[in-house]
Amino acid sequence: MGHPSVLHLLANPAVTEMLNRTMESGITKADGHKLVAECPTDTLVAAAGRIRDSTRPGAVTYSRKVFINLINLCRDTCTYCTYKKEPGEPMLSLLEPTQVLALAEAGKKYRCTEALFVTGERPEQKYGQARAWLSSLGHSSTVEYIREMSELVIEKTGLLPHTNAGSLTRKEMIILKDSNVSFGAMLETSSERLTGKGMPHEDAPSKNPKVRIKTLESAGELGIPMTTGLLVGIGETQEELVDSLFVIKKLHEKYGNIQEVIMQNFAPKPQTGMAQFPQPSSEYFLRAVAMTRIIMPNMNVQVPPNLNPDIFGRYIDAGINDWGGISPVTIDHVNPEFPWPPIESVKKVTEGRGRRLRARLPVYPEFLKGGFITSGRLLQQISLIADNSGLVRDDYIND
Numbered sequence: 001m002g003h004p005s006v007l008h009l010l011a012n013p014a015v016t017e018m019l020n021r022t023m024e025s026g027i028t029k030a031d032g033h034k035l036v037a038e039c040p041t042d043t044l045v046a047a048a049g050r051i052r053d054s055t056r057p058g059a060v061t062y063s064r065k066v067f068i069n070l071i072n073l074c075r076d077t078c079t080y081c082t083y084k085k086e087p088g089e090p091m092l093s094l095l096e097p098t099q100v101l102a103l104a105e106a107g108k109k110y111r112c113t114e115a116l117f118v119t120g121e122r123p124e125q126k127y128g129q130a131r132a133w134l135s136s137l138g139h140s141s142t143v144e145y146i147r148e149m150s151e152l153v154i155e156k157t158g159l160l161p162h163t164n165a166g167s168l169t170r171k172e173m174i175i176l177k178d179s180n181v182s183f184g185a186m187l188e189t190s191s192e193r194l195t196g197k198g199m200p201h202e203d204a205p206s207k208n209p210k211v212r213i214k215t216l217e218s219a220g221e222l223g224i225p226m227t228t229g230l231l232v233g234i235g236e237t238q239e240e241l242v243d244s245l246f247v248i249k250k251l252h253e254k255y256g257n258i259q260e261v262i263m264q265n266f267a268p269k270p271q272t273g274m275a276q277f278p279q280p281s282s283e284y285f286l287r288a289v290a291m292t293r294i295i296m297p298n299m300n301v302q303v304p305p306n307l308n309p310d311i312f313g314r315y316i317d318a319g320i321n322d323w324g325g326i327s328p329v330t331i332d333h334v335n336p337e338f339p340w341p342p343i344e345s346v347k348k349v350t351e352g353r354g355r356r357l358r359a360r361l362p363v364y365p366e367f368l369k370g371g372f373i374t375s376g377r378l379l380q381q382i383s384l385i386a387d388n389s390g391l392v393r394d395d396y397i398n399d
């Protein structure tokens, strides 16, 4: 790989040697465990930043999106989640086609290019209300309805769908493949320990790492660009954090379809099972972000700016090259407590770190150029809004 050496930054010769070796020729899991345990934060961050400067020297990107909160009933229960709602709750969302279209049209007006469809995990398996609602719309599954709404949005607005509906099966992904440019399924963690009694994923079978990995593998076999990532600070050990990153790395080495890795820090929220669980320190999270870049030098690495509004520029230092989806229209329904900063302020912070901010599509340029999108309808729409580099045309945003 041959990234610039950080030799002079370190006092500990063994860690120095390991980090330089890592930057020259890749990292082993054992090295990752040692680095995360022993390397000073400044050094880890500097190394990650230099690797990013070498592998992803261009702009820092974001996806201008509209968040379509299709149905927020969920079969599972993760003890940190406030997205999931119960029948009768005021924030229950069951969006009808006219509402979906109104959101997409508002997004188009604000020059969004991504229609992010989000649902809970297989709500129809648990809730009669979800089954009745889907049936009234002519469907028996959430996935069928997502497909219909994806097609509606493409046809009427030209926005590009990206679906995050949890642990989709191969068959379900085939249903959605021609109407979505990419899918999202967070690994969250590869630690099965966190599915145990009293742990965050005890009552969330879809968050069993085996299930998530199966989804990511199926997407790999189908050649679907996938967004995945980790939720940092939910009780994993440092070693488990590194192991989780290696799971993603290995999947990408095998299938080549992981388009980005999102790193999110856990934030305790009132009225959840983890309301009293300590938030990971900003240093721990910064180290996790830096390790992501060191372990996956060429990956698109993303940290959403809204979860750490006062310090998000630090993540550029730690090697990220993307801010994820930012909506000028809708709230972040997964983290409604954390409004997105205005795009202008993200631009200012990015430029303050010597980088340009560019809007990207919900499929990254290298996957677009790599032939991952085969639907003529999607390609036609992309050709109207993308420039030669595969990013959103500047004049499309600035009109």
Ligand code: SF4
Binding pocket: 074, 075, 076, 077, 078, 081, 082, 083, 084, 119, 120, 121, 166, 204, 206
């Ligand atoms: S995080 Fe996802 S799977 Fe877990 S409870 Fe919330 S909506 Fe359901």
